[in-house]
Amino acid sequence: xxxxxxxxxxxxxxxxxxxxxxxxxxxxxxxxxxxxxxxxxxxxxxxxxxxxxxxxxxxxxxxxxxxxxxxxxxxxxxxxxxxxxxxxxxxxxxxxxxxxxxxxxxxxxxxxxxxxxxxxxxxxxxxxxxxxxxxxxxxxxxxxxxxxxxxxxxxxxxxxxxxxxxxxxxxxxxxxxxxxxxxxxxxxxxxxxxxxxxxxxxxxxxxxxxxxxxxxxxxxxxxxxxxxxxxxxxxxxxxxxxxxxxxxxxxxxxxxxxxxxxxxxxxxxxxxxxxxxxxxxxxxxxxxxxxxxxxxxxxxxxx
Amino acid sequence: xxxxxxxxxxxxxxxxxxxxxxxxxxxxxxxxxxxxxxxxxxxxxxxxxxxxxxxxxxxxxxxxxxxxxxxxxxxxxxxxxxxxxxxxxxxxxxxxxxxxxxxxxxxxxxxxxxxxxxxxxxxxxxxxxxxxxxxxxxxxxxxxxxxxxxxxxxxxxxxxxxxxxxxxxxxxxxxxxxxxxxxxxxxxxxxxxxxxxxxxxxxxxxxxxxxxxxxxxxxxxxxxxxxxxxxxxxxxxxxxxxxxxxxxxxxxxxxxxxxxxxxxxxxxxxxxxxxxxxxxxxxxxxxxxxxxxxxxxxxxxxxxxxxxxxxxxxxxxxxxxxxxxxxxxxxxxxxxxxxxxxxxxxxxxxxxxxxxxxxx
Numbered sequence: 001x002x003x004x005x006x007x008x009x010x011x012x013x014x015x016x017x018x019x020x021x022x023x024x025x026x027x028x029x030x031x032x033x034x035x036x037x038x039x040x041x042x043x044x045x046x047x048x049x050x051x052x053x054x055x056x057x058x059x060x061x062x063x064x065x066x067x068x069x070x071x072x073x074x075x076x077x078x079x080x081x082x083x084x085x086x087x088x089x090x091x092x093x094x095x096x097x098x099x100x101x102x103x104x105x106x107x108x109x110x111x112x113x114x115x116x117x118x119x120x121x122x123x124x125x126x127x128x129x130x131x132x133x134x135x136x137x138x139x140x141x142x143x144x145x146x147x148x149x150x151x152x153x154x155x156x157x158x159x160x161x162x163x164x165x166x167x168x169x170x171x172x173x174x175x176x177x178x179x180x181x182x183x184x185x186x187x188x189x190x191x192x193x194x195x196x197x198x199x200x201x202x203x204x205x206x207x208x209x210x211x212x213x214x215x216x217x218x219x220x221x222x223x224x225x226x227x228x229x230x231x232x233x234x235x236x237x238x239x240x241x242x243x244x245x246x247x248x249x250x251x252x253x254x255x256x257x258x259x260x261x262x263x264x265x266x267x268x269x270x271x272x273x274x275x276x277x278x279x280x281x282x283x284x285x286x287x288x289x290x291x292x293x294x295x296x297x298x299x300x301x302x303x
Numbered sequence: 304x305x306x307x308x309x310x311x312x313x314x315x316x317x318x319x320x321x322x323x324x325x326x327x328x329x330x331x332x333x334x335x336x337x338x339x340x341x342x343x344x345x346x347x348x349x350x351x352x353x354x355x356x357x358x359x360x361x362x363x364x365x366x367x368x369x370x371x372x373x374x375x376x377x378x379x380x381x382x383x384x385x386x387x388x389x390x391x392x393x394x395x396x397x398x399x400x401x402x403x404x405x406x407x408x409x410x411x412x413x414x415x416x417x418x419x420x421x422x423x424x425x426x427x428x429x430x431x432x433x434x435x436x437x438x439x440x441x442x443x444x445x446x447x448x449x450x451x452x453x454x455x456x457x458x459x460x461x462x463x464x465x466x467x468x469x470x471x472x473x474x475x476x477x478x479x480x481x482x483x484x485x486x487x488x489x490x491x492x493x494x495x496x497x498x499x500x501x502x503x504x505x506x507x508x509x510x511x512x513x514x515x516x517x518x519x520x521x522x523x524x525x526x527x528x529x530x531x532x533x534x535x536x537x538x539x540x541x542x543x544x545x546x547x548x549x550x551x552x553x554x555x556x557x558x559x560x561x562x563x564x565x566x567x568x569x570x571x572x573x574x575x576x577x578x579x580x581x582x583x584x585x586x587x588x589x590x591x592x593x594x595x596x597x598x599x600x601x602x603x604x605x606x607x608x609x610x611x612x613x614x615x616x617x618x619x620x621x622x623x624x625x626x627x628x629x630x631x632x633x634x635x636x637x638x639x640x641x642x643x644x645x646x647x648x649x650x651x652x653x654x655x656x657x658x659x660x661x662x663x
Contacts, residue, residue: 170387173354176374177381178401178456188404192391275436 033254040251043244051237051248059225060233061252063141067229068209071149075205076198079156084190086157087164088172098161104153113147113218139221144229147215152208156201163197164190199267203260210256304365304378304459304492305330306351311360313346320346321357322516331490333483335503338513339539344496345464347513351494352462353377364459377460380453384465386445388437394448395420395433401456423451443474454491463495467502479506500540504528512536534580534654543580544624546596548653550575555653560596564653579651583612583627587647588636595645599624604640606630615644 041048051057082101086094104112120137121127130137137143171193175185191198213231220227228236230249237246306328313321321343328334336344349355351362353374362370369377389397396403398420402411411419424430427447437445446466453461466482467475483506486493497503503510504524512519512527512535520532531537548557555562555577579596592598599615602623611633615624624646628636638644 170383170385171389174381174383174387174452175389175400175404177352177354177379178404178452179375180400180404181375184404188400189389192389 036247036250036254039244039247042247047244048248051245052252056225056228056236057233057249060228060230060249063144063227064210064229064231066141067145067148068206070145071152071209072202072205074149075152075156076202078153079160079201080191080194080198082157083160083164083194084186086161088169101154101157104151109151109212109214110218112150113215116143116147116150116215116219138219139223140227143219144216144227147219148209148212151212151215152205155204155208156198159197159201159204160194163194167193196268199264203264206260207257211253306460306492306494307361307363307366308347308351309361309363311347311350311357311362313343313350313355313357319516321350324360324516324518326511326518326521328492328494330492333486333493333506333508334495335507335510336494336496336513337498337500337503337510337539338519339498341515342513343516344513348462348464348494348496351460352379352381354381378456378458380456380458380461382446382449382453382461382463382466384468386437386442386449386469388445388449388452390437393434393436394424394429394440397437397448398423398452398455400452419455423455427451441474442470443478446470446478450485459492461491461493463493465496465498468497468499475502482506504540512539514539531652534578537580537652537654542583542625544583544586545622546579546581548577548579550577550653555579555651557596560594562648562651575655577653577655579648579653581648581651583625584610585648585650586624586626587649588613588626588628588638588644589647590644592645594647596648597624597646599644599646601638601640601642601644604633604638613638615646 052061082097085091086098107115117138118124119126120130120143122131127138137146171189172185175189176182180188210229211231212229213235216229217232217235220229220232222228222232222236224236230253234246234249234253237243237249308324308326308328311321311324312319324343324347326347336347338344346355350357353372357370360370361368364372364377389400392400399416402416402419405411421430421433424433427450429444429447429451432440432444432448437448440448446469450466463482467478470478479502482495495507504527507524509521510524510527511521514535520527520536522530527536528540531540537543546557548555548560550556550564551561553564555564557579581596589595597617599617601613602616603614605612605614609630610627611630613626613628613633615626617624626646
């Protein structure tokens, strides 16, 4: 990176601010994470392996992964579509849509779970209809997926809307003028420009989808081996006074988070490397001699 | 390709951007849309491009109604003020974009695309930048690449939206000249939007002066400058000094000063109150009081490059009279701050207080 920060503050201010940030990170993030892993392995590797090979644990892990695998793509599609509509067009109900997108943030997850419980339960006509056709939503996997999708609704959209608004529509208009269709424009111009925002939104969505507790807890029914995700399983183990076991499962979540972040860093590093390579390949693009003498060398001839 | 705009109107909420605009653009012309911010020139350009839809009116390409044609089918090239290069693609891919997105049966082969892109890069003298990314280029380079990109699809019309507005003065001058040369070679019907009158007068075949969503005047750069049709056009095209007076018997009068007006150019009746608009370089300063338009005292003298600009204080107005002359002339006259001099115009444009026109 070619950024050069001018030192305008006194060095003690710099040191103090850096120290405060570091202490915060160490105390509230790094230390607890390390403790989770320390506790998880406190009973040895065999205990760790056995806890995770229990059938309940395995089904919890696979349900968590399944939920994330459905919720994340759904919210990516919705997020990109909503961001494009909001950032590029004016339409009736636009501010209503924006408020709607922010709703899951302001609603407590427990309330969200309860909302679905009531909607699909026997109190409503819909619930009665579902029961009559033996379609299980609440206390079953579909309900968990629904609740998770709801609470992770805003992440991608909120990440992309300001990004797309600040980037402006010029590049997309240029693509249209050059003859690209809407899908081609989306694929070749819009998505590459928002890919970092999209990636970050996906990471947030994924993290929340895997770690969601409140909404899923209300709607799952806690049926062991069927409707338990990893967070719910951690609660069960904790309530059975199997503290170390709870930490083992918690460490799985922590590990998934770390893997996601490593993936993100790898992608960023490779992007940076290819950019540097192209810089070197074209020499120094802004040599003074190059730009000044301009003339029309050859005309374009019709092919 | 000739373009005709017929009775186009466009409003944004309460704001009227274009009010019943009609315009003819002949094939092969380089036309400038000139006007202040908010006059509707960019809106008109975008309507021609298909990036905006008019509320009413028609747009014809070669006599064929194209009002409802989608932007992707109009066969136009568009150059944006801030280049709009695809930031994550190399220069080569940027220029090849229009060719790469063509439907399969119309798409040229990879080798043909490669040749064409390199020919265009040579034309803009930047073929050593084929693998660079837009963020690594200077403003002038980016705009040239943007131009090459728009020409790759062989458009029938080239539209430019304040193409040099984001560049610094030296680069702007160079590119202006270069655009003119390019147009002389390939004779592509082109429309460009600018608020810089110098640019419009230097580059274009015809100028359309706009204000508040309406066309004030259409003509060649010479016509517009020598025979402005309204006070707005006169004031927009450069600095002017204003002198109030009257029309009497086909003459402009102000106190003892009279100036016969060119016959056939008189719009207004006897005794109308009018204003004379005189450019700073059309004023002669003398010590001779006979038939002088006005009298002033020299307050400031600024030597700016090859010319000298004088500001004169005058009675009856807080606005100074601005006079521009060559250094040579200034030296010969031997004037100094504090001197009282008499003002005699060589040329003036006279308009009634409301609208247009009578020119001497």
